Amino acid sequence: MSKRQREFEALLTKSKKSKKTPRMPPRSLPVKSRTDAVSSNTNSNDELRTEQQPIPQPPSQQAPLPAAAINATQSSDNIQDAREVRRRRKKLAKRIELMEHDNRTDELSPALAHYHDQARLIARTVHPFMRPGEVLLFGKHAADDFEKDEDAEGSDSDESDSSDALDDRTQRSELKYQYKSLLEMIPNLKDDLEIMDEDQLLILSTYLNNRVRRARGDDGGSLRDRMIGYMSESGIEDYKNPPAVIEKFRRGWYNWYTARMLCPQAALDRFDEDPDKFCETIMAGPEGEDENIIKAGNFPSFLYDQDLADPAQPTKGLLRGKSLWTGPGSARLARGRKDKTPGKPPIAWKYKLDHVTSRTLAYTAMLVRYELNSQTSFQTTDVGGFDGYDLFSEIVDLFSDPESQWCKDTLDWWDSAVFANVPGRQKPTSKSGPLTVADQLRIERCAAIKARKAAQRSDRSIAERPVSEPTVSSQNSQAVLPDN
DNA sequence: CGCAGAGGTAGGTGTAATGA
């Protein structure tokens, strides 16, 4: 564990302890007491405040300045600023109070509906195992170091860098990405963090964490039984009639149906030769040449479209599967869900997601992997040395070069085969046949916008390097199409 | 040992949209 990570852990632990010490039975706590607690907590804010963020005080408590130094305009500005900070603090305290209430009662306050929706989207579009507390602490205390990090990333990495240092940089980079995503998704977060104290941060973290966990649970549940239905489409005669129900503890390597889906695509021939022997090898803990056989980097067969898969080309047919995002009714439709379909709209419709990102795909893959295995409680590790966290990272990494042909083809496929009918989405232009005038104008318009954005990016590039990850979709950044 | 909280599951309920 890196030094910085230990510092985060210590801060997180400290936050938890400081919260637990004065904990009272929440149900018996009268509303007034809770209000008092929230407002009194704002004082402990001082402990965490950085030097760059002076403590705003009401004008009456500010030390008097020498009369000669007082500029009338400045004085007026100070009063305005202090009022503004007081106003923000008040609003924040109210919001945190509601969150604390929701945390305690498991209710959903209507005033926080947007926070609730965005929080549920975190697991789905940023990281299924995000620890909001760690990310927020990182952002609050390390945001100033971002520039230094980016300078360091920009310099040629020293070959003598230890793997620990590399891990540390990777972790920081991931935390930075998650923090920036949170800023995009959670309303007012940047402003709130500036004035938020330790306890408020903990309440917000718990609020986000509860919703991340629930969204993950709900999505897993909705996939659980659908998975069995999809098996009948494997195309292999022996696997076309799976049992209607396979209990969770009988999945994984305990039966051929789920085992074949978990088997690495590259090892399917070996699996088909003797499925029982293959399963035994995995469950006994693969050794020697087989040690890495089911490591996350050897992508399991369920991630492939078996009609396209080609042993000579490991990426062919990869990541073209069914959709969590457009609902089960869409899984067998050529262009995804129809625009006009009875029933409550699925996730992609609700959040206006009109394309996938590496992270939404990785999230879905991880959930499916878990639903196929025999574990009865959610864990990232599984028999045979498999690690779900690695699977997530490996899939995100597949898209690290957005210019690669595979990356473009895969995202194009998702655009046309799954998200083609999302309302309000730009319809992809037909690749064959003459373009209409509107098509030509649209292409010109897109090209002009792209050129303008590229120019703006290059202007900013000195002061601010772009995050390497693809943009996370959110309600605030809807309709961002991948650059392909 | 009891309590509280975290993390999980199953099943019921709510709801947005369609179409008669």
Next chain:
DNA sequence: TCATTACACCTACCTCTGCG
């Protein structure tokens, strides 16, 4: 307007863990 559909997500309940 109302029945139907197909989904999201809420609720109740469970187990496990940490703490006093």
